[in-house]
Amino acid sequence: MFGITPEIWFVYGLILLAIILFVNKRISFDITSLILLAILVVSGILTPEEGLSGFSNPATVTIACMFILSEGLRQTGALDIVGDYFFELGKLNYRLAICIIMLVIGVISAFINNTAAVAIFIPVIISLSRDLDESPSKLLMPMSFAAMFGGVCTLIGTSTNLLVDSIARDNDLAGFGMFEFAPVGIIFFAAGFIYIFTMGMNLIPERRKDESLTDTFKMQSYLTDVILQPNSPFVDTPLKDTKLIQDLDLDIVEVFDTKGNTKQDRYSVNLQAKDVLRIRGSVKELNKLLNREDVLIKPSKHWEDKDFELGNAQLVEAVLAPESSFEGKKLQDLNLFHQYEAMVLAIRQKGKVQQEHLSEIRLQSGTSLLLYAKKERVNDIKTAEEFVLATEIEVPEYKTKKIPVALGIIAGVVGLAAFGILPIVATAICGVILMILSGCITNEEAYQSINWKVIFLLGGVLPLGIAMQKTGAAQVLVDVLITQLESLGPRAVLSAFFFLSMMLTNIISNNATAVLLAPIAIEAASSIGVNPTPMLVAVTLAASLSFMTPIGYQTNTMIFGPGQYTFTDFVKVGTPLNILFWIIGTFAIPYFWPF
Structure with missing residues (x-):
């Protein structure tokens, strides 16, 4: 069948194992990636140099740098100032608030890590919704979706864009410019904006009420x-x-x-x-x-939040962050009191509130915890990579005098790469050095800001793409695909890649999706004799536009608990939007990147 060798069957078995482990989540996805890497090297499919190439890949280095640059900007308080300013404007009108939230988050997410932006705005939006007398769930989902809209507009807007750019260059293709995705990205943004205002808002349920935390977590x-x-x-x-x-x-x-x-x-x-x-x-x-x-x-x-704000403690809602090292662990094993002097009073997980037998509960990304913590330790919880705080707290002392410096560094990183003066990996590294030397961020803060689970994911998964091409596994899949679609033309093939990427990223990591499909897309374009760039763009954009599940993209996971959504809420609101983007992508991508 299509000349399948034992090595190809072996690689297919690894792909199946990877998907099962990514979906199951009993083993952390970074460890899963390292398992795949080890198997590929030990089996002889890849040389040690090929197996370790993912860690030296320009995309991996650039993504690590972008984590630091985003944190450097956050440390200045620039994002909080923007949040406060638009909070005041948003109080004027409900629809105006949604418009402002989507535009601001979209623009910010085009240039810095969108999870950092969403983390800052979650407590702001919950507070804003209280002033507008609206359910936070009506505002949080548009914010998350807008973060994804903005992320696909620039090369650095999402790690997937950087990853596929690197894969393209490794295959002797031109790669992508800083704003090359912008034309299609802006079309997606405009279409998504119109969808939210015309249809989406009616589909988003009013899940969370304007209640105190004690009532929200049913503590009475x-x-x-x-x-x-x-x-x-x-x-x-x-x-x-x-x-x-x-x-x-x-x-x-x-x-x-x-x-x-x-x-x-x-x-x-x-x-x-x-x-x-x-x-x-x-x-x-x-x-x-x-x-x-x-x-x-x-x-x-009748208990109220103020009953817990006597002395030096307060109630806060903390959400387990995507890729948190706490995921899958029992609460009793985390010892949060000794780490943060915080006690867990209740948990909201999978849409259900639990107040009993908390110590035996295994935590999941997106789980909301009601914490009773000392006030001086709340900021430690806010800045911890394990949590996203959904409660507004007193703003810590930021390095506000460094705001112009941090903004200048970000602008320099983007500008030098956009004009082709230096590659993005070089400007990102220089930006990190300047952030540290200028005092915007310390060495320790820089190391802590990097999401090492993502870095190890990339380092472990990228070699799987190399193995698919080296063994011919990608070509066999292409032969099957082309046999079915070649007669319909290259647009049908592109549409199929957009659909596959869009669906697969709903159940596994968007980066893993891109690594698995990008080599196949390149081989498919070569087989039918067309430009591979539009195929790669389809894979790239679709992998970052996952609206149908709360686990498909990090920002959806972050709002899942605070918005008190159910899994079906994302299916109901996100499915029409994904179908709309699929149709738009099928026709818009070949227009800007001809076959």
């Missing part, structure tokens, strides 16, 4: 205060040594003295008679305290 029946009685054996005992809630699914959230003041170092300060202990747990577990004579349960009350 899961909190109570108990008073420590004078006869308690725990009087004059540090909280950490008490066994009051031993063997019960309960947590002591806070301790107050007789005057209602919080005890700052609550774990080491001795408990006293009449101290009030605020406890989280189910009614069933709390009722087990009724039989104790050494505590008195206070009458139930």
Whole structure:
């Protein structure tokens, strides 16, 4: 069949294994990529040099640099200033707010990491929706989609663009200019903008209500205060040594003295008679305290967020970030209290709120956690790569005097590459050096800003593309595809690649999709004797325009929890948009990149 050798079957088996592992997510995708790399080298399909080439690939280096450049700009507070400015404008009108959000996020996402921009704007939009008396879910999805619209407008707008550009150059093709994607990208942006305003807004449900965090996470029946009685054996005992809630699914959230003041170092300060202990747990577990004579349960009350903002702590909603190292781990194994001095009170996962047996829950990207944390540690949670904060907090001290410097560096990186003076990898490296030397970002912050899981994904997956071409596996798939579509012309082949890329990126990484399909697209163009560039553009753009699932693209994952969406919400809103873009791409791409 099409001259399939054992080596080709071996590569197909690896591709199938990769897809299964990417979809299953029991093994982190970066580890999956390294497993593939190791198998390819050990099996002899690739030489060690070929296997490790992904880590020295210009796309991998450039993407790492873009993480640092984006963080350097964020450290100056420039994005927060933009958010505050448009927050005030958005309060004037609901539709005006959506228009501003989409335009601003779209433009920002064309030049910096769009996940960084979305992370900044999530709490702003939730606050804005409260002022507009609208559900945040009506605003968060347009923001996420706009981030994707903007990302496909420039070479650096998304890592997929850089990745396919590098694959093109490795195959002796011209590659892409800084704004070469812009004509089609702007058409997609305009079409998506019109879709959201005419049809999309009616399809987006009002999921999240204007509620306090205690109501949003349904905590009313899961909190109570108990008073420590004078006869308690725990009087004059540090909280950490008490066994009051031993063997019960309960947590002591806070301790107050007789005057209602919080005890700052609550774990080491001795408990006293009449101290009030605020406890989280189910009614069933709390009722087990009724039989104790050494505590008195206070009458139930309606809990509000302000009840948790006494002293030096507050409630915040934190979303598990895409590619977080916490994904797949049990809550009890993370020890968040020791890392961030934060206690988890409830979890929203897969659209359901859970307040019981939290320690056994395995976390997923997009999961929302209700945290009770010390105020001085909230900013640590905000800046941690593991979380995206969905609650507005006091703005930390930014390096605002460095804003012109950071903007100048970004402009220089883009400008020098756009005019062909230097390749993008060179300008990006120079930009990183200048960001550090100018004080916009420290060495430590630079290293921490890089999403190493993405870097290892690229380093491990890129060799799989090399193996597909080296063994002839890509050519065999092309033969099958061409047999079915050649008679319909190159536009049909391009349309098929757009569709395949669009669908595959909904279940696996957009970068993995591009690596798998780009070599096949190049071979297909060669087989039918046409320019491979339009085929590559179809793969590139479709891989970054995934609207049908909350897991297809990072920004969708980030808003999934805060918007309280269901999986079907994305299917309902995103499917017509993906079909629209498929049709547009089929006709617009060959117009700008002729066969």
